[in-house]
Amino acid sequence: MSYRDVASRQVLIWACTAVGARMPVAMAPLALVFLVRERPGGYSLGAALAAAYVIGEIMGAPVLGLRLRPARARLHLTGGLACGAVGFAGLGLLPDTPSAVLCGFALVAGAAPAAATGGLRTLLTALVPERAAAQALSVESMLTAGVWAVSPAAVAGLALGVAPRVPLLLAAASMASSIAGLWLLPAAWGGDDGTGSGARAGGASLLKVLTGVWPVYVTGAASLALLGLAELVLPALLEQRGIGVGWSGPLLTGMAVGGGLGGFAYGLRAWPGRLRTRSVLLMAGVSVCVTAAALSPSAAVIAAALVVGGTLQSGAMLTRNLSLREALPSDLLAAGYSVMYAAAGAGYAATGSLAGALLREVAPSTAILAGVGLTLALTAVGWWGEVRVAARPPRDADGAAASAAAGGTAPAPGPAGGVEGSVEGMGARGAEGCG
Incomplete structure (x- = not known):
């Protein structure tokens, strides 16, 4: 039982895919604040957008996770990540639209890909031997920590040094890139028959x-x-x-x-x-x-x-x-x-x-x-x-x-x-x- 058990080409592809899917999650709250901070009441609006994003995550994760079937995992995750990328792109491309529209984009960006974390975690443990499950989850933890360590500085630097919309456009591109990674990984995992009967x-x-x-x-x-x-x-x-x-x-x-x-x-x-x-x-x-x-x-x-x-x-x-x-x-x-x-x-x-x-x-x-x-x-x-x-x-x-x-x-x-x-x-x- 060692980290050698998780060192494989498939796990490396998974890691790149996971970074693409999770970087937008780590960037979103701060990026939303920077997006609207120069508008009247900008900080309050930024907090509202961040709240809408988090509410989307909390609502979307259980609802979409319950519908995620191992036999059709790739299609489920691809659809959610694609809609999430659209939500982030809408925020970055249309920053001056009414607040209600921005909240809608933030809600979609949070809710649509919310099952991806659970799906990718399950896929990771399916890619390694049973004895290496703890090591695989440790690798995921290290990867997540790295993403969260880099994201705040990246958001602040891009928003202040380039333009407030750039972090959200980067988030959209990052999430879209994770879709490409999914097609290099197994389409399904486990032994579910795909009926979704829930029995x-x-x-x-x-x-x-x-x-x-x-x-x-x-x-x-x-x-x-x-x-x-x-x-x-x-x-x-x-x-x-x-x-x-x-x-x-x-x-x-x-x-x-x-x-x-x-x-x-x-x-x-x-x-x-x-x-x-x-x-x-x-x-x-x-x-x-x-x-x-x-x-x-x-x-x-x-x-x-x-x-x-x-x-x-x-x-x-x-x-x-x-x-x-x-x-x-x-x-x-x-x-x-x-x-x-x-x-x-x-x-x-x-x-x-x-x-x-x-x-x-x-x-x-x-x-x-x-x-x-x-x-x-x-x-x-x-x-x-x-x-x-x-x-x-x-x-x-x-x-x-x-x-x-x-x-x-x-x-x-x-x-x-x-x-x-x-x-x-x-x-x-x-x-x-x-x-």
Whole structure:
């Protein structure tokens, strides 16, 4: 089990495709603010456009993810990415149109390609041996961290140095290029028959199976909530401490670099303990780091806390993706990852909204501490839910016994243990089919 298992031409093509699809996502919020900042009420309009984009992502990811079928994966992803490229191009080509039209373009740009993250993640794990799933997801984490480290500087430089519309036109071109990459990758993955019936073993519906692993989504939302908290409140915190607000960019870049290092370290070895236990410990570590950043008057301590926090947050998110992989059948992984994407976006938005509301009444450091409290509460709820799911008997145990009594062949029981235990029993064939 090493990174050599993911070193292949197909994975390299996947990486280029993923960068093309995800760079626009990382660029969008800041690019939308720069696009309209010189119009009357520009910053408020920019915030509204960014909100429309995020709402599009949160709505589009679960809706389109549920419709994503492994047998027709390429066609689904191509359609979404093409519509997303049109949305970005509309924003870049028509920046002076009425606000409602711009909001419509932003909504389309966020919603249409929202299932691509889950689809591409599932495709990546199908390109590597089963034993290398953790390494493949670590590579994805490093790639994502790199994209997020580069994007803010690229947006600011192009918007201020060339023209405000250029970052959005670049985003449109980048997303369109990812479509070309898809045609060099497999058209499908897994063993889905393509019927899209949503029927599962024991008669469980697609939606019921997906919602049955809700604790993973809750802790996934918590893991991104702290990242959003740090990004959104950091400028105000630096001002409170008498540190130049211009340092917010380099500090956030350092946090993104830490995320890449965390993804790399996680894939170097097999870590002990259950995934849910690792997740809680990592989230506790991230909370300590963000708390230290909030309370420290030193720029050096804030920088170090954010780098370490980014490193731990990357590991926490990886545990959530691995838990989901073990919890769901292979033909539902893309849908599950899409729901996780929406949940993480909702956690980001909720914590940011809480901090934004509190900033009107309390100091930035206090707002950050309130966000940490919300994140810890979400983590506790998710952990409690995973323990409850692990304690339940397998859903199809009675049906298997009845089948055996009637002379049928009972399926072999799955392994035991957490959402990675009783849920492993639900999703063992999913883990096999993805490898």
